[in-house]
Amino acid sequence: MEDRAGPELFKIAKTGLDSFAGALKKASYEVLAPVQDGEATRFGVLSDEEIQIPRLSTRPLKELFFPQDEPLLSFGCGGAEAMSVEASGVVASESISPRVVLGARPCDARSLVLLDNVFVSSEYRDPYYAVRREKTVIITFACLSPGAACFCESTGSGPYDETGSDILFMGLADSYVVKPVSERGKGLLKEVFPLSEDGFSGESCILHPVDGEDIQAAVDATRAEEKLAAFAGVPVEAAVAALQDVDAFDASTWEEIYRKCLGCAVCTYLCPTCHCFDIGDEIVGASGERVRNWDSCMFPLFTLHASGHNPRPSKKERFRQRVMHKFSYFVENNGCVACVGCGRCVEACPVNQDMRQILSVFASRGGGS
Amino acid sequence: MNKMTDGAAGNGARDTIQEGIRKIAAKMLESGEAQVFIGYEEGTLPLRTTPAFITCPEDTVRLVWTPFCENNLTVYLPEYKGRDDVTVGLIVKGCDVRTLVNLILENQISRDRVKIIGVPCEGVIDRAKVAKVLGTDRIIRDSKVAGPSLVLEGDGFEVEIEIEDVLADPCEACRHPVPVIYDVLAGNGYEVSKDENPERAYLEIKQFVELPSDERFSFFARKIEECIQCYACRQACPLCYCPECFVDRQTPKWVSRWRGLSDKILFHLGRVLHVAGRCVDCGACRRACPVGIDLRLLTKHMEKVVSDSFGYESGLDLDGLPLLATYRRDDPDDFIL
Numbered sequence: 271m272e273d274r275a276g277p278e279l280f281k282i283a284k285t286g287l288d289s290f291a292g293a294l295k296k297a298s299y300e301v302l303a304p305v306q307d308g309e310a311t312r313f314g315v316l317s318d319e320e321i322q323i324p325r326l327s328t329r330p331l332k333e334l335f336f337p338q339d340e341p342l343l344s345f346g347c348g349g350a351e352a353m354s355v356e357a358s359g360v361v362a363s364e365s366i367s368p369r370v371v372l373g374a375r376p377c378d379a380r381s382l383v384l385l386d387n388v389f390v391s392s393e394y395r396d397p398y399y400a401v402r403r404e405k406t407v408i409i410t411f412a413c414l415s416p417g418a419a420c421f422c423e424s425t426g427s428g429p430y431d432e433t434g435s436d437i438l439f440m441g442l443a444d445s446y447v448v449k450p451v452s453e454r455g456k457g458l459l460k461e462v463f464p465l466s467e468d469g470f471s472g473e474s475c476i477l478h479p480v481d482g483e484d485i486q487a488a489v490d491a492t493r494a495e496e497k498l499a500a501f502a503g504v505p506v507e508a509a510v511a512a513l514q515d516v517d518a519f520d521a522s523t524w525e526e527i528y529r530k531c532l533g534c535a536v537c538t539y540l541c542p543t544c545h546c547f548d549i550g551d552e553i554v555g556a557s558g559e560r561v562r563n564w565d566s567c568m569f570p571l572f573t574l575h576a577s578g579h580n581p582r583p584s585k586k587e588r589f590r591q592r593v594m595h596k597f598s599y600f601v602e603n604n605g606c607v608a609c610v611g612c613g614r615c616v617e618a619c620p621v622n623q624d625m626r627q628i629l630s631v632f633a634s635r636g637g638g639s
Numbered sequence: 640m641n642k643m644t645d646g647a648a649g650n651g652a653r654d655t656i657q658e659g660i661r662k663i664a665a666k667m668l669e670s671g672e673a674q675v676f677i678g679y680e681e682g683t684l685p686l687r688t689t690p691a692f693i694t695c696p697e698d699t700v701r702l703v704w705t706p707f708c709e710n711n712l713t714v715y716l717p718e719y720k721g722r723d724d725v726t727v728g729l730i731v732k733g734c735d736v737r738t739l740v741n742l743i744l745e746n747q748i749s750r751d752r753v754k755i756i757g758v759p760c761e762g763v764i765d766r767a768k769v770a771k772v773l774g775t776d777r778i779i780r781d782s783k784v785a786g787p788s789l790v791l792e793g794d795g796f797e798v799e800i801e802i803e804d805v806l807a808d809p810c811e812a813c814r815h816p817v818p819v820i821y822d823v824l825a826g827n828g829y830e831v832s833k834d835e836n837p838e839r840a841y842l843e844i845k846q847f848v849e850l851p852s853d854e855r856f857s858f859f860a861r862k863i864e865e866c867i868q869c870y871a872c873r874q875a876c877p878l879c880y881c882p883e884c885f886v887d888r889q890t891p892k893w894v895s896r897w898r899g900l901s902d903k904i905l906f907h908l909g910r911v912l913h914v915a916g917r918c919v920d921c922g923a924c925r926r927a928c929p930v931g932i933d934l935r936l937l938t939k940h941m942e943k944v945v946s947d948s949f950g951y952e953s954g955l956d957l958d959g960l961p962l963l964a965t966y967r968r969d970d971p972d973d974f975i976l
Contacts, residue, residue: 307865308930325778328930418684418780530692534874539929540929550895561895570883570887574889620871620874621689624689626683
């Protein structure tokens with residue numbers, strides 16, 4: 271990306287965000303941004319309200335690509351004598367219009383790249399997920415201030431991580447430095463904010479090309495080492511090594527750490543990378559839909575066999591599965607942990623079960639303990 | 640509102656209670672009276688404690704008592720059902736003990752398998768209220784309790800707020816701050832005042848109940864639409880202990896996890912009816928909800944219906960019967976649609 275023509279960096283006033291969103295809408299993009307939903311925030315269509323970028327949305331970005339429930343196909347059953355089932359094909363994917371996510375955080379943007387391993391790998395291509403990914407440009411806002419549960423640096427990400435982003439906004443005092451990260455991001459800026467002859471771009475001059483070096487220095491000052499340290503401090507690598515130990519599965523440590531878990535799905539449903547689902551047919555009268563919806567390894571039903579046998583009979587086995595999937599099995603399959611360190615599971619857990627602590631315990635004790 | 644009647648009003652009394660809890664718990668574990676002790680220890684985030692399961696007397700130094708001890712620990716007791724080899728010691732607040740009374744009445748745990756340390760409770764903090772008072776953009780790095788105040792530190796700020804202003808809703812109108820049963824009461828002689836006005840507890844729902852039914856329904860539907868079906872409310876509720884919840888049942892399947900609102904409503908109404916006459920308003924469901932739905936609007940109304948119709952208050956009498964296990968010919972039925 272380094273040697274492309276045209277300006278490398280732009281600048282926009284913080285007060286210009288709404289105009290920026292307006293320009294995207296005018297260019298027929300659906301703008302998806304953090305919106306208030308009751309007490310919570312989640313990504314939704316930005317209508318006329320002012321854009322607000324919270325430190326971290328309550329609900330993760332994944333639901334724009336992998337919604338909590340979604341019909342995969344619909345069918346008709348032709349009555350009792352002739353049960354003719356007719357699939358109407360992919361329902362949702364054709365209705366997705368080109369869209370821009372405005373206001374992701376680096377952890378959420380990175381989570382999409384991790385989810386790609388599952389939904390658009392070389393082996394499988396999930397058309398529902400894939401079409402949404404293809405039609406969505408991700409604009410991410412770098413973080414300046416970590417929350418009390420943030421640990422993105424420890425997972426290989428960080429508050430300025432560009433992974434998964436098409437454009438990165440980096441905050442200065444009263445403006446953002448806008449960095450096109452991918453060709454796609456660059457293309458979007460070119461299309462929506464064409465450069466005019468006097469060097470300003472866009473009809474309302476909201477996006478200014480700027481001198482890369484000066485700006486980079488200003489950005490570097492905001493990402494000082496001591497600030498980054500606040501996003502780190504969890505020994506993820508050592509924990510992964512411990513959990514990949516052949517004895518980790520039977521470690522007595524599980525016995526100790528699972529106890530306070532209530533067995534709800536807060537951690538999995540708010541996790542930007544948890545992606546397990548269930549598929550079922552919902553039939554009313556003579557027609558029905560095959561629906562896919564989120565499922566959680568925290569629920570007993572997740573592994574309950576038709577025979578009544580459950581290979582993960584207690585919260586201990588279920589809790590172990592969540593940790594092992596993220597920090598052992600996913601690493602084995604995809605070469606990276608299935609965690610971006612957003613801290614949602616830590617903050618929202620009703621009993622303050624803390625993944626950072628669990629990783630630290632395994633890192634210090636090793637897997638065989 | 641609970642006010643501490645102790646002149647020292649503050650950490651002196653809390654520290655005494657904490658010291659008491661540690662000593663009593665250590666003694667229970669040493670003497671073999673209890674094999675496991677469930678209490679609270681320091682959490683990993685500001686304003687939090689976390690449940691601690693302690694088996695060694697020396698580990699009881701980890702136990703703490705602060706206004707952050709929000710969880711109702713009786714939720715863990717049904718897991719020990721039928722375990723005749725284990726007696727569980729645990730800390731209960733005034734509300735928690737009432738769920739414990741119900742668990743005993745409903746045969747989920749036997750009275751002689753629990754050792755109860757009661758704590759006179761001055762209320763727990765509602766973290767969402769703290770965030771609102773402070774402004775949600777300000778990140779709290781550290782929280783300390785100093786007498787009647789809460790000291791919050793963050794990047795470039797130190798703010799002191801009154802604990803009284805950020806108490807959880809159920810605590811604001813608590814009528815039973817001192818546990819109705821216990822084996823030992825921590826902080827001997829320490830008294831907390833209670834709210835004597837039974838109507839006060841229902842003030843918050845009064846306005847809602849008086850709305851026309853279509854407005855109530857549209858409000859309710861809008862809130863329930865926000866539900867992500869994580870079932871944290873169910874899991875955090877000590878009285879939701881069914882081995883298989885009706886929503887998880889596959890044959891017959893009562894609830895689909897479809898896009899529709901009706902299944903979410905079915906769950907919430909099913910749950911609230913299932914805890915009717917049992918719910919003690921400990922607030923665990925409300926606190927557990929990750930998207931902030933105030934489920935107490937439903938449970939609190941149910942509590943009022945039960946109180947008005949049957950003069951029954953749940954979880955106060957270990958020698959009585961659960962409301963739904965009793966029948967009188969003159970039981971009112973005018974609340975039935």
